[in-house]
Amino acid sequence: MIVKQWTELAKFSSEKMAKVTIAQGEILFAGLNCFEPGQEHAAHAHAGQDKLYIVLEGDAEIQVGDEKQLVSAGGGAFAGAGVLHSVRKRGEQRLVVLTVLAPPPRP
Amino acid sequence: MIVKQWTELAKFSSEKMAKVTIAQGEILFAGLNCFEPGQEHAAHAHAGQDKLYIVLEGDAEIQVGDEKQLVSAGGGAFAGAGVLHSVRKRGEQRLVVLTVLAPPPRP
Numbered sequence: 445m446i447v448k449q450w451t452e453l454a455k456f457s458s459e460k461m462a463k464v465t466i467a468q469g470e471i472l473f474a475g476l477n478c479f480e481p482g483q484e485h486a487a488h489a490h491a492g493q494d495k496l497y498i499v500l501e502g503d504a505e506i507q508v509g510d511e512k513q514l515v516s517a518g519g520g521a522f523a524g525a526g527v528l529h530s531v532r533k534r535g536e537q538r539l540v541v542l543t544v545l546a547p548p549p550r551p
Numbered sequence: 552m553i554v555k556q557w558t559e560l561a562k563f564s565s566e567k568m569a570k571v572t573i574a575q576g577e578i579l580f581a582g583l584n585c586f587e588p589g590q591e592h593a594a595h596a597h598a599g600q601d602k603l604y605i606v607l608e609g610d611a612e613i614q615v616g617d618e619k620q621l622v623s624a625g626g627g628a629f630a631g632a633g634v635l636h637s638v639r640k641r642g643e644q645r646l647v648v649l650t651v652l653a654p655p656p657r658p
Contacts, residue, residue: 446613446620446628450605467629469601471578472653474629494576496651498557498605500625506553513553518607521553522574522581544603546579546653 451500454478454540461485466542473548476500477531479539487530495529495545497521502539505532558607561585561647568592573649580655583607584638586646594637601653602636604628609646612639 445467447453454476455462461483467474477485479502487507497506498520505514506521507530514534515521520541523529533539552574554560561583562569568590574581584592586609594614604613605627612621613628614637621641622628627648630636640646 446615446618446622446626448620448622448626450625450627467601467603467631469629469631469653470599471632472601472603472651474603474651492577494574494579494653496574496579496581498649508553511553513555515553515555518557519553519555520557522576524574524576525578542605544579544581544651546576546601 450476450542451540456480456538468548471546471548473545475543477541477543479533481533481536481538484532485530487528489526489528490545492525493545493547494525495523495543497531498542500540500542502537503534504539504541505534506530557583557649558647563587563645575655578653578655580652582650584648584650586640588640588643588645591639592637594635596633596635597652599632601632602630603651604638605649607647607649609644610641611646611648612641613637
């Protein structure tokens with residue numbers, strides 16, 4: 445699968461952060477987390493699951509363990525298995541974060 | 552680990568495409584593939600290993616299976632385990648592609 449612009453696959457919900465699956469492999473899962481202003485993905489950790497964030501559009505306040513930073517398009521973060529992490533929308537623009545998980549989340 | 556701009560970690564070599572490791576998890580590996588004009592990552596496949604490409608800078612001709620497309624920053628591709636894929640630098644600008652592999656490559 446080849447995609448010209450990942451953000452063209454984004455979908456938003458006024459209720460809460462929206463998730464879009466973009467690749468479902470055997471070992472790797474990728475999706476978009478799409479935030480309207482004020483929305484967030486509360487702090488959580490995954491036992492035995494690594495996660496990589498790539499910010500595609502907008503500004504995010506990302507927390508990984510004890511570290512917290514404002515990250516714009518082109519940046520991101522890595523949270524190894526078991527490490528607490530969260531993403532919070534900052535500013536007025538919509539936020540789209542490409543998220544890669546391995547192994548894939550269980551249905 | 553939080554990174555403001557992934558491309559600031561890029562390194563280039565005049566000899567061949569350069570690789571930079573950016574995250575080494577238990578199940579997920581992420582790195583940058585950095586191309587000078589004329590360089591390419593020849594077609595190959597990984598048995599039992601999924602791969603996601605995110606183009607961060609420059610223009611790439613990406614092939615996955617029978618599909619081939621020119622992809623610029625913000626786009627990318629997914630090659631499931633065993634699917635043939637390649638990346639070729641197009642244009643005069645340097646090319647930086649964020650590459651995610653699961654499981655990690657063996658040393």
